Amino acid sequence: MRTSLAKKYLADALAHVERIIPARSSNPALSLLRLESQDGAISFSGSNLDIDIKAKIAADTETDAVIALPAQVFGQVVRALPGELVELVVEDRELEIRSGSFATKLQLSDASQTLEPSFPSNYQSHLSAEDLAKALQHVRYAAAVAEYQAIFRGVKLELSDRHLRAIATDGFRLAYYNIAEPSGMNANIVIPARSVEELSKILGEGDAHVNLDNNQLSVKSGIYSMNVKLLEGDFPNYERVIPQHFVMHVSLDSKALLEAVSRVAVMADKTSNNRIDLFIKDGHLQITAEGGYGRSQEALGISQEGTESEIALAYNARYLEDALKQVEGEARLSFSGTTSPSLIQSIRDPNYLSMVVPLKTN
Amino acid sequence: MRTSLAKKYLADALAHVERIIPARSSNPALSLLRLESQDGAISFSGSNLDIDIKAKIAADTETDAVIALPAQVFGQVVRALPGELVELVVEDRELEIRSGSFATKLQLSDASQTLEPSFPSNYQSHLSAEDLAKALQHVRYAAAVAEYQAIFRGVKLELSDRHLRAIATDGFRLAYYNIAEPSGMNANIVIPARSVEELSKILGEGDAHVNLDNNQLSVKSGIYSMNVKLLEGDFPNYERVIPQHFVMHVSLDSKALLEAVSRVAVMADKTSNNRIDLFIKDGHLQITAEGGYGRSQEALGISQEGTESEIALAYNARYLEDALKQVEGEARLSFSGTTSPSLIQSIRDPNYLSMVVPLKTN
Numbered sequence: 001m002r003t004s005l006a007k008k009y010l011a012d013a014l015a016h017v018e019r020i021i022p023a024r025s026s027n028p029a030l031s032l033l034r035l036e037s038q039d040g041a042i043s044f045s046g047s048n049l050d051i052d053i054k055a056k057i058a059a060d061t062e063t064d065a066v067i068a069l070p071a072q073v074f075g076q077v078v079r080a081l082p083g084e085l086v087e088l089v090v091e092d093r094e095l096e097i098r099s100g101s102f103a104t105k106l107q108l109s110d111a112s113q114t115l116e117p118s119f120p121s122n123y124q125s126h127l128s129a130e131d132l133a134k135a136l137q138h139v140r141y142a143a144a145v146a147e148y149q150a151i152f153r154g155v156k157l158e159l160s161d162r163h164l165r166a167i168a169t170d171g172f173r174l175a176y177y178n179i180a181e182p183s184g185m186n187a188n189i190v191i192p193a194r195s196v197e198e199l200s201k202i203l204g205e206g207d208a209h210v211n212l213d214n215n216q217l218s219v220k221s222g223i224y225s226m227n228v229k230l231l232e233g234d235f236p237n238y239e240r241v242i243p244q245h246f247v248m249h250v251s252l253d254s255k256a257l258l259e260a261v262s263r264v265a266v267m268a269d270k271t272s273n274n275r276i277d278l279f280i281k282d283g284h285l286q287i288t289a290e291g292g293y294g295r296s297q298e299a300l301g302i303s304q305e306g307t308e309s310e311i312a313l314a315y316n317a318r319y320l321e322d323a324l325k326q327v328e329g330e331a332r333l334s335f336s337g338t339t340s341p342s343l344i345q346s347i348r349d350p351n352y353l354s355m356v357v358p359l360k361t362n
Numbered sequence: 363m364r365t366s367l368a369k370k371y372l373a374d375a376l377a378h379v380e381r382i383i384p385a386r387s388s389n390p391a392l393s394l395l396r397l398e399s400q401d402g403a404i405s406f407s408g409s410n411l412d413i414d415i416k417a418k419i420a421a422d423t424e425t426d427a428v429i430a431l432p433a434q435v436f437g438q439v440v441r442a443l444p445g446e447l448v449e450l451v452v453e454d455r456e457l458e459i460r461s462g463s464f465a466t467k468l469q470l471s472d473a474s475q476t477l478e479p480s481f482p483s484n485y486q487s488h489l490s491a492e493d494l495a496k497a498l499q500h501v502r503y504a505a506a507v508a509e510y511q512a513i514f515r516g517v518k519l520e521l522s523d524r525h526l527r528a529i530a531t532d533g534f535r536l537a538y539y540n541i542a543e544p545s546g547m548n549a550n551i552v553i554p555a556r557s558v559e560e561l562s563k564i565l566g567e568g569d570a571h572v573n574l575d576n577n578q579l580s581v582k583s584g585i586y587s588m589n590v591k592l593l594e595g596d597f598p599n600y601e602r603v604i605p606q607h608f609v610m611h612v613s614l615d616s617k618a619l620l621e622a623v624s625r626v627a628v629m630a631d632k633t634s635n636n637r638i639d640l641f642i643k644d645g646h647l648q649i650t651a652e653g654g655y656g657r658s659q660e661a662l663g664i665s666q667e668g669t670e671s672e673i674a675l676a677y678n679a680r681y682l683e684d685a686l687k688q689v690e691g692e693a694r695l696s697f698s699g700t701t702s703p704s705l706i707q708s709i710r711d712p713n714y715l716s717m718v719v720p721l722k723t724n
Binding site (some may be wrong): 081296 | 439442443463464466468621622624628656657658659661
């Protein structure tokens, strides 16, 4: 096999594949990248057992080949190449990589030892890759971390002829992104949060082709194909916990609120849920925190409306920060009471909704 | 005490002081910053026992004060402040920090518990802060790491009426920076490498005032004062090991060589000193490396002169890379033989000299 590729293109593709393939593994075959040359294209694939990935680049190749090589070393060599073009030649159990005045010969590993991830040849459906990425990226933060029940560590994706919706919750907060357009298929699945991150990274422009089979989601976008194992179990009934009635709404610049919360929270007690207190009255929002080092406060002007003229609540500062980071421009906060969930929404992007449960103020 | 300062100025000063003060310590008093207000200035000081630092900022203050507070929390609050001005008020065992609509009250610790670093009131001599920084920064990399004898883990500074010179060596390589101008004092001292880094950071423009007393170096540059404990012991006689006779000199662009060495070295055997081989003949330099993953090579054009027409040597790639990083523009490599030290010099900056001992090629 002999072919020539643009360095930038190859380096980008390898960077994506390398992210999935483990640098070290008790099973050394798992840290190998599989290179296949066939039908005018070269594909690079690998797996970490939870996620399979393949990048396929069109290339003139004379002969077919299937080889395996250490993924990290290959990536390191390619990124450092001096020229804009890379020549790849497979010969005598070696891959020769040439670029400018540089050449390297990488010893090949046994390709029969590698996993051979299988990707669908036909996909059941397609939807907008950008919409899918946007939905997943807006809610990812609200998934639970390790110590929780497995199903909370995933992002639920609802695909129907009415909407494409992503939801994540850890029981104390929830994030929700709803695109009210037909998504071309009907499915409710839960994707592990780590896989959501990787999947977001391969989603480009145009269509994302989607397949569901045997508790596995397969997505193809541009030159990338990815399979991710899904979580099994009952995702909590989130719709019932989102409040519908509110005693107060306020709106203000999201970035200003985010910065004030972060500033005040330096004094918050880390052992007591990073508690910060909010007090709203007469078009002013006052944020305070108190802990072992001292106390902080900051006041911001807001627009305020609703049946109550004042309200006092406490939150985990981190939860407010995470929710606000997804809002550009004006944020709208809606309070259903001092102990029931509050909503944070984006005025510019009505698809996004975040819910945070206040801390008990006793 | 009550005063007002520019946030940027205060944040910069605290960042320098915070670098020295340990975030956590078995002796909690060590993680405190000492703030003193006196004679129209506020000073912030701290210590890690090896290094003392003080930053002194001119400020209108009404009353004198000496207080102590947790350094990291103070720095975190100041960096996050919303306004350009910061008001500091000491009252009732608290430091109030106000900026814009934000205010915090930090609880004070007992100032009598803190170390009170003592800095000279008069300095013996002064020299160019930029020269001192340049000399230290060019040689720091060649100091030995932990497993070596203590004296090799320092940078020797020679101050005399003929020169200001910094030298570091780990026995396998050496870096040397010599400014052939009177340095205003006579002293040979060895500064621990970690302290060299911190000292470089406080050196600004203009004069650095210098004092030597009781195995301690004190330097004042701009608003910063620093004391560093010196290493005791005999620094090796480095002059005798620098070769004077050469069989070949080559010159080429330092960055091109650095990149080629790094590229080829990806294949070098990490368990065998990161060995790369150089072969020079007929105006060409060929670099090769071979290890468990395969082998690499690259050829570069060079200017070549000397009594030998060809030479083959091996080096630790890291050592060549470190030495070349200090050279801008053309580098000149001088070879005294295949087993005796080679020199790397900068054509643009003749003050710099680096020596690397080749690996045995057997």
